Amino acid sequence: MSDILTHVEDGIMTLTFNRLARKNSITTAMYTALADAIEQAQVNDRIRVVVIQGDESIFSAGNDLGDFLNQPPAGEDAPVFRFLRNIATFPKPLVAAVCGPAVGIGTTLLFHCDLVYAGDNAAFSMPFVNLGLCAEGASSLLAPQMFGYHRAAEALLLGDAFYAEAALEVGLVNKVLPPSETNAYAAQVARKLAAKPISSLVETKRLMKKGQQTEVLKVMADEGAIFGRMLREPAAKEAFAAFMQKRQPDFSRL
Numbered sequence: 001m002s003d004i005l006t007h008v009e010d011g012i013m014t015l016t017f018n019r020l021a022r023k024n025s026i027t028t029a030m031y032t033a034l035a036d037a038i039e040q041a042q043v044n045d046r047i048r049v050v051v052i053q054g055d056e057s058i059f060s061a062g063n064d065l066g067d068f069l070n071q072p073p074a075g076e077d078a079p080v081f082r083f084l085r086n087i088a089t090f091p092k093p094l095v096a097a098v099c100g101p102a103v104g105i106g107t108t109l110l111f112h113c114d115l116v117y118a119g120d121n122a123a124f125s126m127p128f129v130n131l132g133l134c135a136e137g138a139s140s141l142l143a144p145q146m147f148g149y150h151r152a153a154e155a156l157l158l159g160d161a162f163y164a165e166a167a168l169e170v171g172l173v174n175k176v177l178p179p180s181e182t183n184a185y186a187a188q189v190a191r192k193l194a195a196k197p198i199s200s201l202v203e204t205k206r207l208m209k210k211g212q213q214t215e216v217l218k219v220m221a222d223e224g225a226i227f228g229r230m231l232r233e234p235a236a237k238e239a240f241a242a243f244m245q246k247r248q249p250d251f252s253r254l
Contacts, residue, residue: 132235
């Protein structure tokens with residue numbers, strides 16, 4: 001069975017992380033599948049809304065670090081960056097349902113969704129600094145805009161987790177629900193959107209985003225270039241080695 005389930009019905013494409021044995025950690029192949037699906041949804045007139053969801057126990061643990069180290073992103077056309085650009089520029093409504101941990105890109109992808117619904121067990125984190133890396137997905141721009149600088153600094157510099165009610169307070173999510181109801185509620189909202197005139201949805205979204213889309217893509221490219229460089233530097237190598245060896249990293253000499 002695929003690690004990304006794709007289901008299309010009644011004008012709604014639902015993309016489901018389906019790798020529970022590995023905490024829905026995302027591989028290069030999964031990024032390719034996600035990027036391809038978003039591109040298909042953009043050009044297919046029958047698809048009016050896209051929903052991204054995980055399991056009620058976990059959304060995504062972020063990158064699969066083993067796969068990530070074996071196939072690090074190389075350049076702007078790497079599958080992970082293609083996926084991020086695709087969701088950043090997707091013209092139709094994009095809805096997310098998030099339960100349990102949403103780590104790294106599991107959180108940053110949400111900045112590009114139009115509506116986000118969270119289970120009360122959701123835990124968001126962007127621990128890039130802890131891995132010797134930098135922010136990605138334009139989160140260095142969008143997190144301060146949404147959260148305010150100091151809360152964004154907590155999330156991005158400290159890498160501290162924050163939970164569903166805090167995410168609701170800062171505007172990252174629209175509503176908090178019991179985990180068993182979250183995916184179904186997002187599907188209900190998607191059906192409501194799919195019943196509306198698509199031209200009105202697309203134009204309204206375009207007008208809301210047009211003031212900063214160019215900047216988002218520029219920041220995303222800048223982050224990607226820095227991320228790629230830092231991935232080859234000693235701090236990241238120490239962080240990944242420590243993770244694989246199940247020990248605390250030692251950055252004292254770096």
